[in-house]
Amino acid sequence: MSNQSYTVTAFYKFLEIEESELRSLRSELQRMGYKFKLQGLTLVATEGVNGTVSSSAEGIAQFKEFLQTRFGDITFKDSYCEFRPFKRWLVKIRDEIVAIKDKSIIPDGDRNHLSPEQWHQVLSEEDVVLIDTRNICETDICMFKGAIDPRLNSFGEFPDWVRDSGIPKDKKVLMYCTGGIRCEKALISMQRQGYENVFQLKGGILDYLAEYPEGHWDGECFVFDGRVAVDHQLAPSQRYKFCPHCGDPGDLQAECRICEVAMVICQPCSTHPERNTCSKNCAEKFRRQEAVAGE
Numbered sequence: 001m002s003n004q005s006y007t008v009t010a011f012y013k014f015l016e017i018e019e020s021e022l023r024s025l026r027s028e029l030q031r032m033g034y035k036f037k038l039q040g041l042t043l044v045a046t047e048g049v050n051g052t053v054s055s056s057a058e059g060i061a062q063f064k065e066f067l068q069t070r071f072g073d074i075t076f077k078d079s080y081c082e083f084r085p086f087k088r089w090l091v092k093i094r095d096e097i098v099a100i101k102d103k104s105i106i107p108d109g110d111r112n113h114l115s116p117e118q119w120h121q122v123l124s125e126e127d128v129v130l131i132d133t134r135n136i137c138e139t140d141i142c143m144f145k146g147a148i149d150p151r152l153n154s155f156g157e158f159p160d161w162v163r164d165s166g167i168p169k170d171k172k173v174l175m176y177c178t179g180g181i182r183c184e185k186a187l188i189s190m191q192r193q194g195y196e197n198v199f200q201l202k203g204g205i206l207d208y209l210a211e212y213p214e215g216h217w218d219g220e221c222f223v224f225d226g227r228v229a230v231d232h233q234l235a236p237s238q239r240y241k242f243c244p245h246c247g248d249p250g251d252l253q254a255e256c257r258i259c260e261v262a263m264v265i266c267q268p269c270s271t272h273p274e275r276n277t278c279s280k281n282c283a284e285k286f287r288r289q290e291a292v293a294g295e
């Protein structure tokens with residue numbers, strides 16, 4: 001797969017960074033990005049760094065080397081893409097690198113992490129409570145079979161959801177997300193609420209798919225870039241596109257009612273007549289036609 005034009009890598013690391021260092025760190029990362037011709041987004045906060053970036057295989061290799069020199073050991077999740085999955089290179093300073101809206105929750109190592117092998121085995125053999133910690137537009141594409149979907153609009157809603165979930169505190173709980181970072185905080189949030197038997201999938205769905213493409217994951221996985229989703233081989237989705245009306249992933253193929261091109265929209269938008277169109281522009285044309293017809 002390495003002959004494909006773009007390598008994409010996702011990484012995060014929780015480590016303490018002084019507030020006063022954030023701006024210079026941002027400039028440093030920006031410079032490295034230009035040097036290695038990166039596109040993508042990297043977040044920095046006093047709790048660490050989190051990014052998904054793409055470039056040539058060589059550019060990514062050099063950027064990884066820089067990150068490991070700068071921050072120590074970091075694990076990367078690689079995938080490949082024939083088109084440029086990001087438009088720009090951005091480094092942003094945030095309050096948190098993954099926002100649970102509680103800065104007192106600070107992950108401190110690999111506790112209660114299950115490797116893809118361990119995860120695979122537990123799911124095959126044990127009766128557990130399985131929680132998907134991702135947001136609605138991600139869980140709607142696919143989940144592990146039997147997973148509970150908290151229907152989160154944003155990750156910050158997770159602690160309240162746990163409080164109201166009624167999950168018995170003595171149950172064995174397994175949780176997962178795309179790359180593992182959200183669960184680092186979700187796990188601590190559950191432990192604080194009295195759950196003692198909580199485990200997360202190390203490296204998330206992406207690492208699981210890398211080892212078990214034909215395992216318990218039966219569908220595609222949403223990613224935060226132009227690929228929309230990756231399939232079980234971690235290849236860019238052939239099925240999902242961003243809906244031109246709402247921006248969520250959609251897989252409904254149809255023809256634009258105005259300009260008749262082939263298009264893909266999402267299920268919810270398909271129930272609005274004017275959104276059976278290829279673009280906001282065509283939707284507006286459709287509305288005007290209807291208004292004239294109704295006069």
Ligand SMILES: [Zn+2]
Nearest residue numbers: 243246266269
């Ligand atoms: Zn839509």
Ligand SMILES: [Zn+2]
Nearest residue numbers: 256259278282
């Ligand atoms: Zn159109």
